[in-house]
Amino acid sequence: MKFLRKVMLPIVKFFPTLTEWYDEACLVSNPYFKVSDIDCWPCENVRSILNLTLSNLDTDEYHSGIPFIVKDSNIRKVDFKLLRDAYHSKKHVFDKDAPRIEHSHGKLTTSHQLFEYGSLNGYPSVNKDEHITWKLNRLEPTREIRSLFGMPSRMPKYIAGATPEKYILIDEYKSAHYYLPPTEGTTVFVIQGTGARLFVLEPSRECANFCHRVSVLLKPNHILWYNWWYWRAVSLPVDHSTRLSITYVGSYY
Numbered sequence: 001m002k003f004l005r006k007v008m009l010p011i012v013k014f015f016p017t018l019t020e021w022y023d024e025a026c027l028v029s030n031p032y033f034k035v036s037d038i039d040c041w042p043c044e045n046v047r048s049i050l051n052l053t054l055s056n057l058d059t060d061e062y063h064s065g066i067p068f069i070v071k072d073s074n075i076r077k078v079d080f081k082l083l084r085d086a087y088h089s090k091k092h093v094f095d096k097d098a099p100r101i102e103h104s105h106g107k108l109t110t111s112h113q114l115f116e117y118g119s120l121n122g123y124p125s126v127n128k129d130e131h132i133t134w135k136l137n138r139l140e141p142t143r144e145i146r147s148l149f150g151m152p153s154r155m156p157k158y159i160a161g162a163t164p165e166k167y168i169l170i171d172e173y174k175s176a177h178y179y180l181p182p183t184e185g186t187t188v189f190v191i192q193g194t195g196a197r198l199f200v201l202e203p204s205r206e207c208a209n210f211c212h213r214v215s216v217l218l219k220p221n222h223i224l225w226y227n228w229w230y231w232r233a234v235s236l237p238v239d240h241s242t243r244l245s246i247t248y249v250g251s252y253y
Contacts, residue, residue, distance in 0.1 A: 040207035042066070043230040049201065049216040058157045064187065067201055067226035069216055074153040077220045078193030078246055080120060083168070086148045087115045090141070098141040104131040104175070120170065120244065129174040133181060137165040149191055149248045152223055159187050159252035167249040169235065171197065175245075177236040183228065185251030190224040195245030196238045199224055201231040218247075 042065020050068040062068065087094050091112075099110050108114050111134060120130060136142045145166055163185040173195070180190070190199065196219050203211035207230050217238065218224055226233065235247065 038204075038206045038229060040203075040210040040230065042227075043203065043207055043211035046214060047212060049214050049224070057154055062156065064156070064158050064227045065230050067214065067216075067224065067231060069218065069222050069224050070152075070154060071222050072150075072152050072154065073221070074150045075191055075221050075223060076148070076150045076193075078149055078248070080170070080194075080244055080246065082148065083193075083246060084115045086144060087111060090144050093140045093144065097138040098134070098136040100135065102133040102135075104129070108132070120172070124172060124244075127174065128172045129176065130170075130172045131175040131178065132168075132170040134168040134170070135165065135181070136168070139164065142166045145248070149193060152189065155252075156187065156225060161253055163251050163253065165250070167247075169245075169247040169249065171195070171235070171237070171245040171247070173237055173241045173243060173245070175237055177234055180233040180235060180249060183249070183251035185253045186229055187225065187227050187252045188233070189250055189252070190218065190226075190233065191248040192218045192220050192222055193246035193248055194220055195243040196220075196241055197245050197247060198236040198238055200234040200236060201226055202234060204228065204230055204232055 042063055046066060050062075050066065051070070052062065052068045053071045055062070057070075094111050099112065101108060101111055101114055103109065103114075108118050114120070114132060114134070120132070136145060142164055145168065163183065165184055167181055167183075169180075180188070196217060198215060199218050200213060200215040202208075202213050211230060216224060224233075
C-alpha cells in the first residue's frame with residue numbers, strides 16, 4: 001500500500017481532484033470478507049445496550065464486546081442551522097477537502113449544493129424521506145466538525161488513537177433504514193446531534209450464531225459505543241417523530 005501511494009504521488013500532482021481518493025483508506029470494500037477464527041465470547045451474553053452514564057468505564061467488566069451508551073455534557077446539540085453555519089464559516093475548507101456527499105435520491109452531490117440549494121435548507125422535502133451521507137477524512141474539515149459536536153469526556157479504556165474519517169448522517173423522519181457506513185477503526189462512536197434514531201446492532205456474520213440483536217433509541221447528548229468485530233449497526237426512523245435527525249459517526253483503533 002505504501003508503494004502504491006508513492007507511485008500515485010506524481011499522478012495526484014497533475015490531477016488535484018484525485019486527492020480525495022488518495023486519502024481513502026479503502027477504495028473498494030470486499031463484501032465477502034470474513035474473519036474465520038474470531039472468538040465471539042465478548043458478545044455472547046449481551047441482551048441489551050447498557051446505559052453506563054453513571055458507571056466507571058475503566059473497569060475490565062466493560063470490555064470491547066459490550067455496546068453501551070453514555071450521556072455526556074461535553075457533547076453539544078447540533079441542528080441543521082448550526083451545521084450550515086459551520087460550513088459557511090469554513091466554506092473554502094469544506095469545498096476543497098470535503099466536497100462530496102451521497103444523497104438517497106441522487107439529486108445532490110456536493111456539500112455546496114446541500115447547504116446552498118438543498119431541499120433540507122430550511123424546509124422539509126416533499127416526501128420527507130431524504131437521507132444524506134457526508135464523509136470527511138481530511139484533517140481540517142474533521143477538526144471543524146469535531147469542535148462543533150464536542151469531544152467525549154469519558155471513553156472506553158480499550159481504545160487507542162482516533163481515525164481521521166468522520167461521517168455526518170442527515171435523515172428526514174421518513175428516511176428508510178440503512179447500515180452505518182464502514183469505519184476504519186473497530187471501535188465506533190455514534191453521536192446524535194439532533195432528532196432521534198433507533199439503532200439496531202445486529203451480530204456480525206461471524207457471530208450470528210452466538211450473539212443476539214439489540215437496539216437503543218439514541219437522543220441528543222448521548223453517545224453509542226460498539227465494536228464492529230461483533231456488531232453491525234442499522235439506523236432506523238423513529239415512530240411518531242417529525243424532526244430532522246443529524247448523526248455524527250467516527251471510530252478509534
